[in-house]
Amino acid sequence: MTDTSSLLAPTLAERTRAILGRRNLILVGLMGAGKSVIGRLVAQQLGLPFIDTDTEIERVSRMTISELFTAYGETEFRALETRVVKRILRSGPKVVSTGGGAFINDKTRRQIERGGISIWLHADLEVLWERVNKRDHRPLLKTENPKQTLEKLMQDRYPVYARADITINSRDVRKEVICAEVLEAVITHLTDNRKSHG
Ligand SMILES: Nc1ncnc2c1ncn2[C@@H]1O[C@H](COP(=O)(O)OP(=O)(O)OP(=O)(O)O)[C@@H](O)[C@H]1O
Numbered sequence: 001m002t003d004t005s006s007l008l009a010p011t012l013a014e015r016t017r018a019i020l021g022r023r024n025l026i027l028v029g030l031m032g033a034g035k036s037v038i039g040r041l042v043a044q045q046l047g048l049p050f051i052d053t054d055t056e057i058e059r060v061s062r063m064t065i066s067e068l069f070t071a072y073g074e075t076e077f078r079a080l081e082t083r084v085v086k087r088i089l090r091s092g093p094k095v096v097s098t099g100g101g102a103f104i105n106d107k108t109r110r111q112i113e114r115g116g117i118s119i120w121l122h123a124d125l126e127v128l129w130e131r132v133n134k135r136d137h138r139p140l141l142k143t144e145n146p147k148q149t150l151e152k153l154m155q156d157r158y159p160v161y162a163r164a165d166i167t168i169n170s171r172d173v174r175k176e177v178i179c180a181e182v183l184e185a186v187i188t189h190l191t192d193n194r195k196s197h198g
């Protein structure tokens with residue numbers, strides 16, 4: 001007789017979707033870490049809506065992020081980001097990729113902590129630099145030495161990103177590999193949580 005048990009076993013995506021319930025998955029991390037690309041793929045796999053907060057900010061303001069920084073400055077941009085993140089996370093489940101500074105801002109981080117499971121895409125300097133140096137639309141990197149600026153942002157921000165519920169090592173492997181690692185980590189995180197809460 002043919003063993004059909006493996007054919008009937010739920011897939012990784014199905015298992016993740018089942019345990020996730022109505023929670024949101026929120027990707028955080030530096031520019032170039034892969035939040036948008038991996039977030040979209042995770043959402044596709046889980047059959048959930050995907051929202052990128054930078055894109056949503058650009059939609060509601062009808063300005064690009066660069067234009068917002070130039071016209072109103074970073075402080076106003078952060079206030080708008082907090083409001084947009086709060087609204088997006090009011091309902092779930094969905095997959096949300098955030099702008100690089102969202103989790104660093106105290107108010108926005110509190111919204112994220114309340115709003116779902118946070119996932120830090122951690123990457124080293126060379127990986128990030130290879131990815132971001134191809135385009136120059138990022139206002140924070142419009143400096144004399146953008147690579148050094150990126151390194152400084154890593155030093156300042158990594159201790160804060162480390163507070164995320166889950167950390168994934170984002171590196172140059174196929175995005176499907178990173179996506180599968182995210183799903184596995186979500187299952188582990190929620191299973192461990194269940195155990196510790198009896
Ligand atoms: N696993 C990967 N392998 C190769 N390239 C990748 C991988 N993940 C992301 N990239 C590439 O790196 C670049 C940055 O990715 P992405 O835009 O998703 O980063 P981000 O974290 O959303 O950055 P930002 O905060 O600037 O929006 C893109 O060109 C993307 O295709």
Ligand SMILES: O=C(O)C1=C[C@@H](O)[C@@H](O)[C@H](O)C1
Pocket residue numbers: 030031054065098099100101102138139140
């Ligand atoms: O790292 C940051 O502070 C930023 C990252 C981008 O996603 C944008 O949200 C904006 O350029 C600021």
Ligand SMILES: [Mg+2]
Pocket residue numbers: 035036037052054097098
């Ligand atoms: Mg992005």
